[in-house]
Amino acid sequence: GAGVSQSPSNKVTEKGKDVELRCDPISGHTALYWYRQSLGQGLEFLIYFQGNSAPDKSGLPSDRFSAERTGGSVSTLTIQRTQQEDSAVYLCASSLVALAGAETQYFGPGTRLLVL
Amino acid sequence: GNSVTQMEGPVTLSEEAFLTINCTYTATGYPSLFWYVQYPGEGLQLLLKATKADDKGSNKGFEATYRKETTSFHLEKGSVQVSDSAVYFCALADTNAGKSTFGDGTTLTVKP
Numbered sequence: 081g082a083g084v085s086q087s088p089s090n091k092v093t094e095k096g097k098d099v100e101l102r103c104d105p106i107s108g109h110t111a112l113y114w115y116r117q118s119l120g121q122g123l124e125f126l127i128y129f130q131g132n133s134a135p136d137k138s139g140l141p142s143d144r145f146s147a148e149r150t151g152g153s154v155s156t157l158t159i160q161r162t163q164q165e166d167s168a169v170y171l172c173a174s175s176l177v178a179l180a181g182a183e184t185q186y187f188g189p190g191t192r193l194l195v196l
Numbered sequence: 197g198n199s200v201t202q203m204e205g206p207v208t209l210s211e212e213a214f215l216t217i218n219c220t221y222t223a224t225g226y227p228s229l230f231w232y233v234q235y236p237g238e239g240l241q242l243l244l245k246a247t248k249a250d251d252k253g254s255n256k257g258f259e260a261t262y263r264k265e266t267t268s269f270h271l272e273k274g275s276v277q278v279s280d281s282a283v284y285f286c287a288l289a290d291t292n293a294g295k296s297t298f299g300d301g302t303t304l305t306v307k308p
Binding site: 113115120125171184185189 | 240242
C-alpha cells in the first residue's frame, strides 16, 4: 500500500535495553512526525523532520530518546536504556509540507512498546 | 504554549442521537484546526479540518466551525450511527512550526 508503515508492530523488551522503531513515510512527503500515545492519553509530540532542515526535538522527554531520518525518507526512533514508563504506542505520521500548518498528517498503525 | 482541551469521555449515545464533542484551544497566532478519528483496530485518520476563522469543516455528516472569538472547534453530528463508535481527537497545527498539539481524545460509543 501507499500509506505510512511502521515496524515492528509490537515490541516487548526488558528494562535497560535499547530499542529501535522504524517508520516509512508516504513517498514524496517531506515532513515526518513522531508521537507517543500512552494508555488513555492523547498524543504527545516527540520530534518532527522537515526536508533537510534541523529537526524540532522539543518534545523528546529525555536524552535517552533520539531519532534520525536518512535520505529524507525512512526514520528511526531510538530509545536507550528503556524504562517501564516508556511503554506506550509510538505513532509516526507524514505530510507533504510541515510549515504550511494546514497539511493533513497521515498516520501509521503505530508500534506498541512494552517495557518489562 | 499551545494547548487543546477536549470534552472528557467516554460518551455513550443511542443510534440517531445528536452528538457534540467540545474542543477549545489556546494558541498564539492563527492555527489550523483538525479533528482526527481512530476507529477500533485502525490508525488515526483525518476527519475534517478548518484553516481560518469561521471556516466550517465537514465530512461523513460531521461538522465543526472554527470560532476564533470563543477559541473553539466543537464537533457535531446530527444523527450518529453505530459505525461512528471511535476515539475522536481535536488538534491544532501551528502555522509557524510543523508540530501539532492534540487533545486527550474522546471515546464515543453508539448503541443500536
